[in-house]
Amino acid sequence: MSVLELHDLCVTYRTEGGKVPAVRGVNLTIEEGDTVGLAGESGCGKSTIAAAVLRLLPKGTRVTGKVLLNGEDVYSMKPGRLRAVRWTGAAIVFQGALHSLNPVRRVGLQIEEALRLHQTVPVGKMAARVDDLLERVGLPGAHASRYPHQMSGGQRQRVLIALALACDPQLLIADEPTTALDVMVQAQVLALLEELQRERGLSLLFITHDLSVLTHTCRRLAVMYAGRIVEEGLSAEVFARPEHPYTRALAAAFPTIGDTASRMNPQGLPGDPPDPSALPTGCPFHPRCDRAVDECATADVTLRPVADGAAAGWRAACVHVGVDRG
Amino acid sequence: MADPVLRAQHVQVRFDAGRVRAVDTVSLEVGRGEVVALVGESGCGKTTLIRSVVGLEPLAAGSVEVEGRPIGSSGKGRALRAVRRRVQMIFQDPTGALNPRHSIYEAVAEGLRIHKVKGDEAALVSDALAAAGLRPPERYLRRFPHELSGGQKQRVLIAAAMALQPALLLADEPVASLDASIRGEILALMRSYVERDGVSIVAVTHDLGLAWNIADRVAVMYLGRIVEVGPAEAVLRSPQHPYTRALLSVVPETGHLEQQILTGETPDPSKVPSGCRFHPRCPVVASGEAARLGIEDRCRGVDLELEVVAEGHEVACHAVSVRST
Numbered sequence: 001m002s003v004l005e006l007h008d009l010c011v012t013y014r015t016e017g018g019k020v021p022a023v024r025g026v027n028l029t030i031e032e033g034d035t036v037g038l039a040g041e042s043g044c045g046k047s048t049i050a051a052a053v054l055r056l057l058p059k060g061t062r063v064t065g066k067v068l069l070n071g072e073d074v075y076s077m078k079p080g081r082l083r084a085v086r087w088t089g090a091a092i093v094f095q096g097a098l099h100s101l102n103p104v105r106r107v108g109l110q111i112e113e114a115l116r117l118h119q120t121v122p123v124g125k126m127a128a129r130v131d132d133l134l135e136r137v138g139l140p141g142a143h144a145s146r147y148p149h150q151m152s153g154g155q156r157q158r159v160l161i162a163l164a165l166a167c168d169p170q171l172l173i174a175d176e177p178t179t180a181l182d183v184m185v186q187a188q189v190l191a192l193l194e195e196l197q198r199e200r201g202l203s204l205l206f207i208t209h210d211l212s213v214l215t216h217t218c219r220r221l222a223v224m225y226a227g228r229i230v231e232e233g234l235s236a237e238v239f240a241r242p243e244h245p246y247t248r249a250l251a252a253a254f255p256t257i258g259d260t261a262s263r264m265n266p267q268g269l270p271g272d273p274p275d276p277s278a279l280p281t282g283c284p285f286h287p288r289c290d291r292a293v294d295e296c297a298t299a300d301v302t303l304r305p306v307a308d309g310a311a312a313g314w315r316a317a318c319v320h321v322g323v324d325r326g
Numbered sequence: 327m328a329d330p331v332l333r334a335q336h337v338q339v340r341f342d343a344g345r346v347r348a349v350d351t352v353s354l355e356v357g358r359g360e361v362v363a364l365v366g367e368s369g370c371g372k373t374t375l376i377r378s379v380v381g382l383e384p385l386a387a388g389s390v391e392v393e394g395r396p397i398g399s400s401g402k403g404r405a406l407r408a409v410r411r412r413v414q415m416i417f418q419d420p421t422g423a424l425n426p427r428h429s430i431y432e433a434v435a436e437g438l439r440i441h442k443v444k445g446d447e448a449a450l451v452s453d454a455l456a457a458a459g460l461r462p463p464e465r466y467l468r469r470f471p472h473e474l475s476g477g478q479k480q481r482v483l484i485a486a487a488m489a490l491q492p493a494l495l496l497a498d499e500p501v502a503s504l505d506a507s508i509r510g511e512i513l514a515l516m517r518s519y520v521e522r523d524g525v526s527i528v529a530v531t532h533d534l535g536l537a538w539n540i541a542d543r544v545a546v547m548y549l550g551r552i553v554e555v556g557p558a559e560a561v562l563r564s565p566q567h568p569y570t571r572a573l574l575s576v577v578p579e580t581g582h583l584e585q586q587i588l589t590g591e592t593p594d595p596s597k598v599p600s601g602c603r604f605h606p607r608c609p610v611v612a613s614g615e616a617a618r619l620g621i622e623d624r625c626r627g628v629d630l631e632l633e634v635v636a637e638g639h640e641v642a643c644h645a646v647s648v649r650s651t
Contacts, residue, residue: 041505187576212578253506266539268510
């Protein structure tokens with residue numbers, strides 16, 4: 001069974017300035033034990049999706065479509081059921097480790113709190129379980145008595161992962177878990193996630209703007225732009241031969257060291273990511289696209305199969321897809 | 327190097343009554359129109375080093391000269407201001423660096439006023455904005471920072487810095503907080519000032535891709551020291567120091583090196599290890615290779631300086647020295 005299914009998910013924030021459509025019809029499925037990467041830039045809706053899965057959106061936000069966790073509709077759950085599903089069905093690791101932890105409580109107690117609320121461990125075994133969780137993320141059990149400020153950024157990020165794993169969730173949603181970390185610590189955290197995924201068959205939804213990180217960590221990949229998925233498929237294939245011009249730009253943003261073409265030649269995209277409250281007409285990417293034709297300003301293209309990757313579910317939303325393969 | 331824009335010699339910066347050696351005897355020269363990437367993990371002293379160049383950190387020892395004029399630890403007043411005009415700095419977080427209540431015009435004009443730059447202020451501001459890619463400048467002059475995107479804000483800060491026509495631009499993680507698609511545009515903009523105005527840039531970063539994109543030379547710092555420095559092509563394509571090799575191996579987009587994840591956190595500059603300061607995390611020591619080479623005692627006990635391994639390429643590693651002799 002699929003761990004997570006999103007069916008035509010739309011999320012519209014209500015702000016002082018009016019309605020802001022952040023997610024505009026996203027379909028996404030994560031099979032048990034699979035790893036899926038969600039890539040895109042600020043404002044593309046990727047973090048909104050993370051929050052939508054566990055109904056963590058601000059009050060008044062309009063959500064349509066369906067979110068199914070293990071086949072169960074999250075938006076028709078009663079409060080008690082929802083509380084149970086958070087942490088046990090799916091857990092989220094956020095980017096800002098410092099802000100996600102309570103600064104005046106020892107980290108061990110914060111992990112115990114989650115265990116206690118979900119009554120997954122008898123009280124007598126609580127301390128041992130906390131030790132075990134910390135050790136699994138590569139921290140000495142003695143760190144349970146530390147406060148967040150006594151730990152480094154990488155250590156705090158590990159505590160958050162330990163916390164997310166406390167109630168044995170089936171799905172881990174990692175929202176930019178390594179963005180604020182140094183390269184070496186990032187590599188440590190990524191290796192840890194891979195190991196957990198392998199050992200425990202954890203399903204993973206990994207969200208970041210760094211396509212190269214996703215390609216290493218995730219089997220499948222979905223690229224978002226302006227609230228929609230514009231390309232999806234197997235990570236290795238999509239990264240090596242991106243079909244959508246936006247994916248191509250994202251892939252080129254972080255150069256391959258040693259690649260002569262990018263030496264002294266940084267690749268960017270003109271313009272800025274679009275404002276979700278004032279999206280361009282037609283294909284929302286067309287004002288920044290170097291392959292745009294007249295049609296792009298009016299025709300809003302949906303995902304279509306990429307000719308030789310259709311079997312693996314490779315699809316892209318661009319007028320050029322399936323027409324010419326230049 | 328003849329006539330370097332920046333000459334830092336044996337610079338030491340200490341914190342906490344001298345107990346923390348944040349920068350521990352670093353020498354670095356930057357030529358005119360040269361881009362140097364200073365790379366390393368947080369806490370390695372790279373930001374402290376460039377802050378000392380603008381006189382923001384007092385030197386415990388050593389000297390820093392910009393265009394031949396010293397920035398002493400006691401430098402103040404007019405002399406420091408004159409040097410500071412020639413050295414400008416941009417930061418990681420453009421939102422934090424801009425005053426939210428100042429218009430874009432004010433943000434750029436402020437530096438011109440402080441340094442009493444001659445000429446028509448309005449024209450200088452417009453030209454600076456246009457050169458930074460904010461065209462037409464009239465569209466931006468009266469706007470406020472919150473009305474701009476992150477990339478546009480960083481362009482404003484670059485415009486404000488470059489309006490003073492510095493000889494040296496210090497950039498502290500200039501693209502780390504920007505979206506992926508904006509990154510390349512800002513790096514290309516920085517490089518364009520080098521080609522056009524001949525400005526020199528020292529970019530502090532932990533992003534080796536940035537170095538590959540724009541740097542002529544790369545200096546790798548570890549615990550307050552430069553452990554490898556050389557032409558970007560040489561350092562990034564054939565890294566010699568085990569630390570540089572490890573750093574490169576964990577960049578997702580370097581396929582040719584076997585991934586080598588160093589354990590432990592970034593070390594603590596208040597407890598610098600004996601001998602080669604990298605030895606507690608060094609794969610050459612851990613794998614027993616140092617023992618086979620008969621240098622393990624030296625790795626653990628003998629501190630060392632940079633040694634030339636090829637033209638312009640210097641490395642501080644006992645194993646590299648032994649192998650090359």
